[in-house]
Amino acid sequence: MLMVSEGKGLAIAALITSIVGTVVGVVVFFAVVSASFNIALGGTDTTVKAPAGSASAAPSQASAATSKVGTPDNPAPLGSSVVSKDSL
Known part of the structure; x- marks a missing residue:
């Protein structure tokens, strides 16, 4: 996982970026699904x-x-x- 020439800082930055990206992706997914349920099942004018x-x-x-x-x-x-x- 770690390359000797790159150092641990780049690996830690990549790990943090992947965790943040996963959290943001899950939040956006649930927001979109929630909005679609409100449109499909909610009352309209x-x-x-x-x-x-x-x-x-x-x-x-x-x-x-x-x-x-x-x-x-x-x-x-x-x-x-x-x-x-x-x-x-």
Whole structure:
């Protein structure tokens, strides 16, 4: 591992650099994975706009209170625009 002509200082510097690089790599990996989980599973600011001439029936107040528009319980009308703010 140690070469006679290089000395111990270069070997120690290389060892410290590899340890610091490993720690930084692990921290960056977990930050990226955490951000991707937040984007994939977290809530978003998505809004659904119904088309101008749609004659959709208004859902009852009990149904509207329990689910947002665009869910399986309260689907959006055909032709609706779905607008989302991109978090990246």
